[in-house]
Amino acid sequence: MSSLEAVVRELRLSAARASALRYLLHALLASAAWILAIVIVARFVPLDQVLKIAAAGVPLAFAGVAAAWVAARPRPMTLMRTADLTLGLKERLSTAWERRSEHGPMDGELRRDALEKAARAQLQAAFPVGIRRGEVLLTAAVAIAALGLVLLPNPMDQVLAQRRADHAAQAKAATTIAATEKKLAAPSPAPVDPQVQKILQDTRARIAAATDPRSALQNITPAEQQLLQLSDPQTPARASAAQNLANSLSATGSGHAAAQAINASPAQGAQAMRSLASQLQNLSPSDRAELAKALAAAAQQSQDPQMAASLQQASAALSKADLNAAALALGGVASQLDALQQQESNDQEIAAALNGLEAARQQLASQADRDAAQAGATASGSPRPGAGGAGSGNSNSSGNGSGSGNGSGNGNGNGGSGGTGGRGTSGSGAGQGTGAQSTERVYVPAGPVSGQSETDPAPLGPGQDVPLTPYTQVIQSYQQTALEAADQSLIPGSERDLVRAYFSSLGESGTGS
Numbered sequence: 001m002s003s004l005e006a007v008v009r010e011l012r013l014s015a016a017r018a019s020a021l022r023y024l025l026h027a028l029l030a031s032a033a034w035i036l037a038i039v040i041v042a043r044f045v046p047l048d049q050v051l052k053i054a055a056a057g058v059p060l061a062f063a064g065v066a067a068a069w070v071a072a073r074p075r076p077m078t079l080m081r082t083a084d085l086t087l088g089l090k091e092r093l094s095t096a097w098e099r100r101s102e103h104g105p106m107d108g109e110l111r112r113d114a115l116e117k118a119a120r121a122q123l124q125a126a127f128p129v130g131i132r133r134g135e136v137l138l139t140a141a142v143a144i145a146a147l148g149l150v151l152l153p154n155p156m157d158q159v160l161a162q163r164r165a166d167h168a169a170q171a172k173a174a175t176t177i178a179a180t181e182k183k184l185a186a187p188s189p190a191p192v193d194p195q196v197q198k199i200l201q202d203t204r205a206r207i208a209a210a211t212d213p214r215s216a217l218q219n220i221t222p223a224e225q226q227l228l229q230l231s232d233p234q235t236p237a238r239a240s241a242a243q244n245l246a247n248s249l250s251a252t253g254s255g256h257a258a259a260q261a262i263n264a265s266p267a268q269g270a271q272a273m274r275s276l277a278s279q280l281q282n283l284s285p286s287d288r289a290e291l292a293k294a295l296a297a298a299a300q301q302s303q304d305p306q307m308a309a310s311l312q313q314a315s316a317a318l319s320k321a322d323l324n325a326a327a328l329a330l331g332g333v334a335s336q337l338d339a340l341q342q343q344e345s346n347d348q349e350i351a352a353a354l355n356g357l358e359a360a361r362q363q364l365a366s367q368a369d370r371d372a373a374q375a376g377a378t379a380s381g382s383p384r385p386g387a388g389g390a391g392s393g394n395s396n397s398s399g400n401g402s403g404s405g406n407g408s409g410n411g412n413g414n415g416g417s418g419g420t421g422g423r424g425t426s427g428s429g430a431g432q433g434t435g436a437q438s439t440e441r442v443y444v445p446a447g448p449v450s451g452q453s454e455t456d457p458a459p460l461g462p463g464q465d466v467p468l469t470p471y472t473q474v475i476q477s478y479q480q481t482a483l484e485a486a487d488q489s490l491i492p493g494s495e496r497d498l499v500r501a502y503f504s505s506l507g508e509s510g511t512g513s
Helices: 004-042 050-071 076-087 092-098 107-120 133-151 156-184 193-209 213-217 220-230 235-249 256-264 266-278 285-301 305-319 323-381 475-488 493-512
Strands: 394-397 407-410
Touching: 004 050, 004 076, 004 092, 004 133, 076 092, 092 107, 156 193, 156 213, 156 323, 193 220, 193 323, 213 323, 213 493, 220 323, 235 256, 235 266, 235 285, 235 305, 235 323, 256 266, 266 323, 285 305, 305 323, 323 475, 323 493, 475 493
Parallel strands: none
Antiparallel strands: 394 407
């Protein structure tokens, strides 16, 4: 070796080679431990994209171990001392390195001697390459455990699938409402359009932000109630009055065209009534009398007070030949027909909005039903404590004693003791019995009578309990029957939601217990 610095470089490379394998094993152990931790957590907490999260931690583990490897690089003095101990150089290298900057009478000789010994020694052997067996076994065990948990079915996958289905159903319902909003924003929207749009937008936002379809369903009924409040309750009466007016005018010669216009639409009817008011002076006295009679008949049949009053005023004015007053009254009828047109436009938009909400309700309700069925299946798959503990407690056993009778034990559990000197099968219960004497009567269940199916329950004997069926085995059929009946009946959607919410709460309580 030409210098001590060359020796240090040689030893540093040797140390780096030796420690690289060891730190690589540490990196593999850290990565496997990270993956194992994520997989274990994912079995208790529903995590989406578990493999991506686990894979993202592997580069971080290698980077952390690499940083530790660089930070743990040994100092030159440590390298020299390790080489002295490993190669048997008796502290020549460490002493020469410590006094490398000294110029005493012996310092030069010390450096030459250290360099000569280092030249004859194999410096690479100062840091042998090797790994500990325990670390290898630990890394392999952690890796195998992580791989096994990755390959095994994860119960949280079902929860994640349900969440994704819930989010998809809510997104689909929100899209349905958005499509309804776009459809209602036509070139000629109804006067109530801004309020309808606001209700639909708020409902869509609440549905998208809901935790599950069942919670999202709770926003549909309030929105429908708000929409119904926008409708004028007087619209049906006014529409009926307009139809009666058209029927009355159709029998007159002067009002026949106005009747056809009213049947076409209230707006066209309003224009026709204004045109009729402007032509009153051109009508003959007989036509005016006929028109007055028709208006009076329509006023009597009208259920709208305002339109009835206008029609009555027009009829009275025509009867008195007061054409100006009659024209003014017919103008009032035209204004009421214009108002009816707006009300019908409002009702049409409200009905379209209600249809959109009902479509969203059906989408959410279908997913909520699937969630409830899945929760019920999970509850029925895990037995509840005490659900099957009320079974029959008969113990029929026979024993031979001093007599020749048969013994029977009846109790609230399974098992008991038989006749004298005999033993029944032991069971888990508090059943106990006494041996029957040779003169005692013993109960024997009767066979099925004529016409009775063998599957029908046999009559109960003395001390027998009524056989019970676990709750989780019947709730699904009850729920399916109730939901089918609700879907086939003409009941509001809000009441169908109450039925679903009831059975959903039963499923949650069964799961919780």
